[in-house]
Amino acid sequence: MKAVHFGAGNIGRGFIGLLLSQAGYEVCFVDVNEAVVAELKRRGEYPVTLASEDRETVTVQHVTALSSVTQASEVAAAIAEADIVTTAVGVSILKHIAGVLAGGIRLRAAGSAAPLHVIACENAIGGSAQLKELVYAQLDEESRSSADSFAAFPNAAVDRIVPLQQHDDILKVVVEPFYEWVVDSSQMIPGYTPIPGVHYVDHLEPYIERKLFTVNTGHCSAAYLGELRGYETIQQAMADERLTSQVREVLEETGAVLIQKHGFDEAGHSKYIDKILERFRNPALTDETSRVGRSPIRKLSANDRLVSPALQAYDRGLRYAALARSMAAALRFDVQDDPESAELQASIAANGPGATVTRYTGLAADHSVHRSVMTEYNELKK
Ligand SMILES: NC(=O)c1ccc[n+]([C@@H]2O[C@H](COP(=O)([O-])OP(=O)(O)OC[C@H]3O[C@@H](n4cnc5c(N)ncnc54)[C@H](O)[C@@H]3O)[C@@H](O)[C@H]2O)c1
Numbered sequence: 001m002k003a004v005h006f007g008a009g010n011i012g013r014g015f016i017g018l019l020l021s022q023a024g025y026e027v028c029f030v031d032v033n034e035a036v037v038a039e040l041k042r043r044g045e046y047p048v049t050l051a052s053e054d055r056e057t058v059t060v061q062h063v064t065a066l067s068s069v070t071q072a073s074e075v076a077a078a079i080a081e082a083d084i085v086t087t088a089v090g091v092s093i094l095k096h097i098a099g100v101l102a103g104g105i106r107l108r109a110a111g112s113a114a115p116l117h118v119i120a121c122e123n124a125i126g127g128s129a130q131l132k133e134l135v136y137a138q139l140d141e142e143s144r145s146s147a148d149s150f151a152a153f154p155n156a157a158v159d160r161i162v163p164l165q166q167h168d169d170i171l172k173v174v175v176e177p178f179y180e181w182v183v184d185s186s187q188m189i190p191g192y193t194p195i196p197g198v199h200y201v202d203h204l205e206p207y208i209e210r211k212l213f214t215v216n217t218g219h220c221s222a223a224y225l226g227e228l229r230g231y232e233t234i235q236q237a238m239a240d241e242r243l244t245s246q247v248r249e250v251l252e253e254t255g256a257v258l259i260q261k262h263g264f265d266e267a268g269h270s271k272y273i274d275k276i277l278e279r280f281r282n283p284a285l286t287d288e289t290s291r292v293g294r295s296p297i298r299k300l301s302a303n304d305r306l307v308s309p310a311l312q313a314y315d316r317g318l319r320y321a322a323l324a325r326s327m328a329a330a331l332r333f334d335v336q337d338d339p340e341s342a343e344l345q346a347s348i349a350a351n352g353p354g355a356t357v358t359r360y361t362g363l364a365a366d367h368s369v370h371r372s373v374m375t376e377y378n379e380l381k382k
């Protein structure tokens with residue numbers, strides 16, 4: 001079995017590549033990082049260490065790599081022969097891989113036209129659907145209808161905390177022991193071979209919303225509030241009791257939405273929150289607030305981890321003040337080397353915070369959630 005995986009970064013090597021390899025796939029990573037591509041190709045394996053007490057290390061084998069910059073035709077050929085294509089490049093990068101993926105699909109249509117699953121493992125609602133739209137935009141009518149007959153793009157939710165890596169070995173990844181990969185089985189081609197370790201569900205929305213609006217909402221809240229208090233890592237931030245209780249407040253707000261909307265058991269969801277806060281604190285990890293808060297414009301967008309649950313809470317007459325505080329803290333996220341942070345700060349300087357909130361969240365100035373964000377923003381500035 002063959003897999004092509006776009007993005008040999010932290011989650012690509014530390015989770016998706018690992019699981020696919022353990023399931024018996026030969027994994028071909030595709031990346032723009034030439035050093036990582038060369039090393040994967042040369043060694044054909046890499047180590048993954050679990051951030052737990054005994055720090056178990058597994059060697060991921062049967063891997064290779066191609067450059068998405070210089071080897072587009074080889075990548076297309078690999079896609080034409082693969083059983084599965086996965087991505088973990090970042091949702092805003094999907095547009096850059098759509099062309100080569102479309103090339104691979106065209107080649108496959110002219111050849112085996114065997115069933116192909118394409119799964120975007122990004123932190124986004126409907127990531128694979130977004131990728132499909134980008135790929136289909138590059139295909140003509142005939143190729144699209146051919147692709148319809150053999151390719152499926154099931155949406156997915158992926159969960160495993162993998163911080164930035166700093167080791168002498170550029171391939172080594174340290175990951176938390178916990179993982180969850182949930183795939184929408186209703187979008188799979190009938191007769192598919194399940195991947196061990198993947199949880200297939202016929203209705204993904206409760207799973208992706210629970211993950212994004214708990215793990216990621218809590219995570220970015222800790223990052224934004226933590227940055228404001230001068231903490232450099234999530235672990236430092238989570239040692240601050242006041243901050244932790246603010247993060248918990250946020251998760252109680254999103255939890256109320258999730259419980260009401262999806263019928264999650266209240267006690268069970270409360271345990272889920274406890275477990276996530278414990279994962280954030282994992283002393284065996286060093287996870288920088290700058291990584292977790294990265295791309296604040298994406299995180300403030302209407303369909304993402306802050307605005308979406310706040311709007312759903314508003315629609316249901318539930319509380320969203322703590323979510324508004326996290327959004328206000330996101331507006332203050334001013335870190336070097338993050339182009340979205342720079343754009344946000346430039347917009348605040350040029351247009352003011354109110355217009356900036358409207359521009360990036362889509363919330364009109366007279367919307368209650370917008371007003372609440374502004375109140376919290378002014379409060380945080382004091
Ligand atoms: N790290 C985590 O804890 C985690 C957990 C769950 C989901 N995710 C999601 O996984 C995705 C990747 O996150 P990450 O933390 O692994 O980031 P990362 O930066 O470590 O990895 C992204 C990789 O994509 C590569 N890339 C960039 N442009 C590319 C292109 N055009 N073609 C091929 N490769 C390209 C980069 O070189 C990099 O190796 C994001 O959507 C993130 O939200 C991350």
Ligand SMILES: O=P(O)(O)OC[C@@H](O)[C@@H](O)[C@H](O)[C@H](O)CO
Binds near residue numbers: 162219220292293
């Ligand atoms: O990857 P992002 O930028 O969407 O979010 C940053 C972190 O919250 C995220 O990477 C988590 O570590 C991950 O989603 C845990 O499953």
